[in-house]
Amino acid sequence: MTSVAVIDYGMGNLHSVAKALEKVGQGTEIIVTHDHKKIEQADRVVLPGVGAIRDCMHEIKRLGIDQVVADVVEQGKPLLGVCVGMQALMTFSDENNGVDCLKILPGHVAYFGDDLHDPETNERLKIPHMGWNQVHQTYDHPLWHDIDQDERFYFVHSYFVEPVEIGMIAGSSNYGISFTAAVAKDNVFATQFHPEKSQHVGLQLYKNFLNWNGRV
Amino acid sequence: MSLAKRIIPCLDVDNGRVVKGVQFVDIRDAGDPVEIARRYDEQGADEITFLDITASSDDRETMVHVVEEVAGQVFIPLTVGGGIRKVEDIRRMLNAGADKVAINTAAVFNPEFVKEAAEKFGSQCIVVAIDAKKVSAEGEPNKWEIFTHGGRKPTGIDAIEWAKKMVDYGAGEILLTSMDRDGTKIGFDLELNAAISEAVNVPVIASGGVGNLDHLVEGVKQGKADAVLAASIFHFGEYTVEEAKQRMQDAGIEVRL
Numbered sequence: 001m002t003s004v005a006v007i008d009y010g011m012g013n014l015h016s017v018a019k020a021l022e023k024v025g026q027g028t029e030i031i032v033t034h035d036h037k038k039i040e041q042a043d044r045v046v047l048p049g050v051g052a053i054r055d056c057m058h059e060i061k062r063l064g065i066d067q068v069v070a071d072v073v074e075q076g077k078p079l080l081g082v083c084v085g086m087q088a089l090m091t092f093s094d095e096n097n098g099v100d101c102l103k104i105l106p107g108h109v110a111y112f113g114d115d116l117h118d119p120e121t122n123e124r125l126k127i128p129h130m131g132w133n134q135v136h137q138t139y140d141h142p143l144w145h146d147i148d149q150d151e152r153f154y155f156v157h158s159y160f161v162e163p164v165e166i167g168m169i170a171g172s173s174n175y176g177i178s179f180t181a182a183v184a185k186d187n188v189f190a191t192q193f194h195p196e197k198s199q200h201v202g203l204q205l206y207k208n209f210l211n212w213n214g215r216v
Numbered sequence: 217m218s219l220a221k222r223i224i225p226c227l228d229v230d231n232g233r234v235v236k237g238v239q240f241v242d243i244r245d246a247g248d249p250v251e252i253a254r255r256y257d258e259q260g261a262d263e264i265t266f267l268d269i270t271a272s273s274d275d276r277e278t279m280v281h282v283v284e285e286v287a288g289q290v291f292i293p294l295t296v297g298g299g300i301r302k303v304e305d306i307r308r309m310l311n312a313g314a315d316k317v318a319i320n321t322a323a324v325f326n327p328e329f330v331k332e333a334a335e336k337f338g339s340q341c342i343v344v345a346i347d348a349k350k351v352s353a354e355g356e357p358n359k360w361e362i363f364t365h366g367g368r369k370p371t372g373i374d375a376i377e378w379a380k381k382m383v384d385y386g387a388g389e390i391l392l393t394s395m396d397r398d399g400t401k402i403g404f405d406l407e408l409n410a411a412i413s414e415a416v417n418v419p420v421i422a423s424g425g426v427g428n429l430d431h432l433v434e435g436v437k438q439g440k441a442d443a444v445l446a447a448s449i450f451h452f453g454e455y456t457v458e459e460a461k462q463r464m465q466d467a468g469i470e471v472r473l
Contacts, residue, residue: 016313050338127418
């Protein structure tokens with residue numbers, strides 16, 4: 001039996017993530033935990049997250065999860081970051097007057113801005129970017145298996161990731177500007193959107209993650 | 217390629233059963249919340265909102281179980297409102313599988329609660345529900361006031377100023393209900409909705425008064441709503457969510473189909 005650890009550092013969406021994994025993961029053991037040993041023994045790891053990055057990083061460090069995540073990545077195990085879990089993987093975030101992140105993926109996390117407009121219609125765009133937006137798959141990654149090009153996923157965020165290497169962008173979206181909706185590097189995949197709240201397409205992404213060996 | 221406008225069916229839940237009050241007085245039973253949520257999910261609802269109208273706090277636990285059960289079967293965002301008064305109420309709902317909570321009366325009596333909630337759980341899961349009623353007379357400049365207790369008690373608070381304050385306090389979204397229109401089926405108060413939507417930088421959900429699909433279109437176009445909420449037109453099978461989305465798309469509105 002394979003196993004997946006959902007890292008529990010007190011951030012809200014981990015229950016939804018676990019429920020989505022349960023739905024698609026027949027024969028997979030789903031462990032919601034912050035126990036270092038259990039995380040390291042799991043075959044796959046999910047780093048969820050919602051809320052403010054300062055609080056997330058504070059809890060990650062307090063529980064010693066920063067080192068565990070680094071080890072998991074080093075070992076080549078498939079790792080999925082979701083929303084603030086994705087942002088936490090980057091070098092640095094502009095949120096909360098600047099917060100150092102896990103530095104697993106080179107790049108930083110930027111704010112959309114308070115005066116955002118649709119360049120075509122000039123409609124004012126609200127922050128947070130909340131709702132269903134299209135994700136353009138930039139290349140054929142195993143986590144996009146059986147998901148249509150430009151399919152809609154559910155987002156809720158005010159900050160977005162800017163990776164240093166363009167090649168890390170696995171999916172992009174548009175909200176006044178083009179922004180990174182998914183990043184991938186070796187055995188790491190991370191999404192700004194919430195697959196656990198994106199109905200069938202989101203469940204398919206979790207299914208793909210459970211079938212992924214961490215190679216591209 | 218852009219963000220879709222959302223359609224949100226709303227389920228008023230009393231002690232575990234879905235009901236919809238007409239002007240909050242004449243309440244009819246429309247069934248099992250889990251079953252209805254699943255049906256809306258299949259029809260393509262973008263989110264589902266539950267308003268717990270259970271009077272007795274002893275029965276509130278029922279709502280937690282409803283949310284738990286729905287969250288295990290329906291993988292779209294779930295919002296729960298009604299009776300959210302303490303940090304502990306929010307934690308319980310989020311742990312049960314809700315993604316957002318709507319704070320209404322508690323925000324009016326204790327605005328600091330919104331601040332505390334947003335700091336603790338993040339603005340993304342804090343919706344402030346505003347019940348507003350027009351108080352200006354014909355010919356006067358428009359003015360809307362916040363009402364509590366199902367629209368019966370005036371507070372003297374200006375609705376636009378209140379919406380701005382709630383966003384400053386950390387609300388990530390506003391659920392705006394016109395108490396003049398709720399249950400009337402004559403359409404949203406479009407002026408109210410546009411006024412609030414233009415005054416704040418967070419998404420605004422229009423609510424109260426939907427009687428047909430054109431009302432949803434107007435809500436987005438004239439009312440500048442980021443999402444539209446409706447109950448009875450969906451509950452009694454008059455329209456499906458899919459039909460509603462089709463109508464919106466035909467009117468040139470971006471939707472998830």
